[in-house]
Amino acid sequence: MNYVSAAEFQISCIPSKWAVCFYATTVVLIFYILITLHIYHQYHDNYLNTIFTPDLYQQINSRNHGYNLLIPHPSSSILFIIAHPDDEVLFFAPTLRYLKNTYEHLKKMPLFNQTFFQFQGYDNYNIYILCLTSGDYYGLGEIRKQELIASCQTLGIPSSRIVILNFADDPNVRYDSWHLYNTLQNYTDQFFTNNFHQRQINETYSQYIFTFDNYGVSGHLNHKSIFSGLRHFTEPHNFYNKSRMLFEIYTLQSINIIRKYLSIFDLPISYYSSRDSKNLIIISDLEQYTLSVRSFLNHVTQLRWFRYLYIVFSRYMCINIWSNYNTSINHRHKHKQFLFFNYTYESNVEL
Template sequence: MEVAAPLLCLVAAVLVWGVLWVWGSWERVTRPEQAGLPGGGSRTLLVTAHPDDEAMFFAPTILGLARLRHQVFLLCFSAGNYYNQGEIRKKELLQSCDVLGIPPSNVMIIENRDFPDDPDMHWDPQQVAGVLLQHVEANSINLVVTFDEGGVSGHSNHMALNAAVRTLHTEGKLPKGCSVLTLQSVNLLRKYLCLLDLPCSLLLARDALFVLTQQEAAQAQRAMSCHRSQLLWFRRLYVLFSRYMRINSLNFL
């Protein structure tokens, strides 16, 4: 008993420290002035390749930015017509965005033969950059969010978006004060750990971190359920187990 009491005190102290550390980390990543994010009222453009990207990969970011009172716009570079379901998928995208709090007037879908929904087709980053810049300027955007160089899933269309944004950033073509955040790709194990990945996400380097509450996670799942044409069995498993349905780690360019 004499040994057990100090041990229990030590365990309790470690648990308290852990809770305080996690809470402190949460406070740091949700305060825009500390996370380096633009403040409330900012205009953020989420750039995706296909309908369902916004729910499958970026729901924590969209809902996290809503907490920070950002006005979120979505620029989707294809209608997702790989299986000739483009018209259906456009409607599903608008429904998903409605669940996530993005009004139809803030959703822009590009239908251009130069940007087909096809993992075997490589989009020209310069062409993508030109279209993207037009939308950034037209909507007075001060934060652009898109995929990192890994594209989360390795999809060539995702990676083309990163290449385009990186080109604009490197060449100094983005408007003054416009920042770029990219969504971290993680390895396959971490990708399917769901909330169990949170310790890694907190410990590893990142510039911004968004973690959904239970209520927000249910909202993200409702958004994904709008994409009925895409809900094959493996995507249903994805919704249950993917960290991207709960956690987004992002870095500034």
């Protein structure tokens, strides 16, 4: 019979370095997942409490849990500027669904009632989609137009609020910034001041533009061109457009490729890097994410294997972080902050 000495027994009980690494990694991953779930639940609890609390002014103007929320007044008009059909869901779906749900919550508040909404003619805010191209790079422009309309309808945006332009769909083309600015100026006039009554409303409540930042999420030149055109809106001599309409510009934060494909597990990084800044944080719940996937399935021409990987692993399908570029129109909020419906912060970031 072979006997094991006490020293040999003690040595055999010491785990190998690979076992230590495995256990340590497992503990770290579990801890990270728990943090992700905690932030996710705290965000949505805070969002619902903010919408339904009796004292909205105090709630929205305090930074509960560090979450930055945007709750536009029902009279606000909101324009999303995208470059291609499918951008609306691949990058902006969490925000579109967030605005849809926020509007539905506002309709249930005692401050407003169905008569108010019917009289004013509001429907899920006045959300518009301006798409610069038809997605005709492979000659499928007409099909992709219809796919965009079907996708937006799934997201709750009617076809009457979608405009598709004829800029070149080419990843190697960067649009002339002044030509794009003039084009955008004409359409912001159309969307934000479509009649005299709406013009009066716009003088009281903020209007919003949501689009790409200077990197365009993926570095696509068409995406980056939008930002270049919007820069001219913030220049001193252009600080009003033709209708003398004031609006806020929000740009979607670009991140590195590793974070881009962490899906919901990028949430702790996004939260802790943004909670002390002036950024807006929007996080989809499971129902909103599922609807976003259904929306993308309308883009039949884009259903390839790598797109399926994208909708599963992309952080932009469930998290949007927005930077606010108010620049020279920031002083407006010091005088025209209307009650509790505009939870925004002034930004000193330059374009």
